[in-house]
Amino acid sequence: MDNYPTSWAPQQNVVVVAWALTLFLLAGVVWLAIGGDVGGTVLTGLAMLSVGALALHGTLLRPRLAAGPDGILARTAGGAHRYSWTEARLRLRTTRRLGRDSLTLEVESGEHLLVFGRIDLGEDPRDVMDVLTALKGQALS
Missing domain, CATH: 2.30.29 (PH-domain like)
Structure with missing residues (x-):
């Protein structure tokens, strides 16, 4: 990166919020799984994976x-x-x-x-x- 002095990446606060939302959704998955709500667990799990993938993308590709x-x-x-x-x-x-x-x-x-x-x-x-x-x-x- 030394030859590239100017760079752009997602704002750090956006990535941090995405990670926080991923953890919040993980807690929701656990809560719903304990409660026996299979449909809610699946939907919340999919949301968690989606937001987590975006957070990971924003973290690694900088x-x-x-x-x-x-x-x-x-x-x-x-x-x-x-x-x-x-x-x-x-x-x-x-x-x-x-x-x-x-x-x-x-x-x-x-x-x-x-x-x-x-x-x-x-x-x-x-x-x-x-x-x-x-x-x-x-x-x-």
């Missing part, structure tokens, strides 16, 4: 995106992906779902497309795009 003079490093569940500035295409995309606009930063290189939202980056994707554009301009000039 930083999600890093940039420096050499290019971009993106961490995903499939591993780390390195792209030079010449091969990485960056763009912002706005998607409307359920009456709400959501903004994402897309990093494309060849057949790979990585999509980062506000939770992944811990910041507004527009601000991240501004920094990446400046770094790319400095590196290519």
Whole structure:
């Protein structure tokens, strides 16, 4: 990471809340199992596994995106992906779902497309795009 001085990751407080919610749901699973509520135990267990997976993802894949003079490093569940500035295409995309606009930063290189939202980056994707554009301009000039 030394070659990537600028990085973005989910905010720590969001990850901590996800872990706390996972523990709370675990207590709910135990409580419901003791009470004999099979359906509630299963549903609460599924919620616990989902939130726990998100918490683990936010903990292990830090930083999600890093940039420096050499290019971009993106961490995903499939591993780390390195792209030079010449091969990485960056763009912002706005998607409307359920009456709400959501903004994402897309990093494309060849057949790979990585999509980062506000939770992944811990910041507004527009601000991240501004920094990446400046770094790319400095590196290519």
